Amino acid sequence: MSARQTAAAVDLAAAGWAARLDARALTADERRALDAWLAADVRHLGALARARALLISRLEAPVPVPAPAESSAPGRVPLPSRRGLLAAAASVAGLAALGAGMRQPAARQVYSSAVGEVRHIPLDDGSTLTLNTDSAVTLADETGRRLVYLERGEAFFEAAPRTDRPFILRGPLVQLATNDGACCARLNPGGGMTVAVVSGTVAVEGAPSALAETLERATGRDWTLRPGGQDAVLAAAGQQVSVRAGGAGHGTLVSVETMAPGVLDRALMWREGRLAFAGETLAQAVAQFARYSRRRIVLASDRLAPRHVSGLFTATDIDGFAHAVAVAFNAKYRQEGDAIILYD
Secondary structure (H helix, E strand, C coil), X not given: CCCCCCHHHHHXXXXXXXXXXXXXXXXXXXXXXXXXXXXXXXXHHHHHHHHHHHHHHCCCCCCCCCCXXXXXXXXEEEECCCHHHHHHHHHCHHHHHHHHHCCCCCCEEEEXXXXXXXXXXXXXXXXXXXXXXXXXXXXXECCCCEEEEEEECEXXXXXXXXXXXXXXXXXXXXXXXXXXXEEXXXXXXXXXXXXXXEECEEEEEECCCHHHHHHHHHHCCCCCCCCCCCCCEEEECCEEEEEEECCCCCCEEEEEEECCXXXXXXXXXXXXXXXXXXXXXXXXXXXXXXXXXXXXXXXXXXXXXXXXXXXXXXXXXXXXXXXXXXXXXXXXXXXXXXXXXXXX
């Protein structure tokens, strides 16, 4: 067989990528593999567009777009689907020929932190990133914007003021865009995200689908709506944004609320390697400590779990925390392998 793939083989590979793009967000390794596949043959982009267009044509009709909600009011706001934009992009007659104009994907750099590590990353433009324990981001070096993918965990960013290059932090369901803001974003199970805005204004908008993102990288064109557009939810300093998948036909649900005094400061103490509690249950506190160590605290008594904890602790010092809890609640603890057992 010739080293050059047959048309059938190209279509088969394109169908596989289209199905993967439709099912979920790609991992960093999958995005790199897709970039390499697109660059390997000028036919690949057209084949992918045709396969994706076929999938789109079989999907249900777009959900009507609701009017945007006031950013200051609590409640859930559904972000509209991008399907109309993507269907139009995929059906463009000349899309199959775009492969001839493909550019090299933007240079990307991966940063990660180990379990228990807090990592500070200064960026070339003066912005800063701070990774919490067991977190990872991918930076894309692009001319018109500063693009960061939050791959896992939690990250705090402070964007250096640049009106010509928005800073965009992209997650599976939404992306955060600002010219000069600062906020903390934590990924949750299911692709959701919790965002705390520290300064400036941050636009929370639906992340582009995997297809739109692929077209961006392959063609050099921006297939997303502008940050802060009509489909964006704006969050100001002192507000917290919660994002989760809304289920079939409901898009992405976004709720915005103003944080009580002191909540934001406590939530960001991890940047100094500490955990601050103000009335959380012991079970909640133990879950937080579990993020910073491969060792675990096990609550062997039902009496202990609902007890309330307040105080400031070193995030990686689970021995010190266990001792403090034992003293405060008249409990005992013992070491068993990698676990600390707290009991009556």
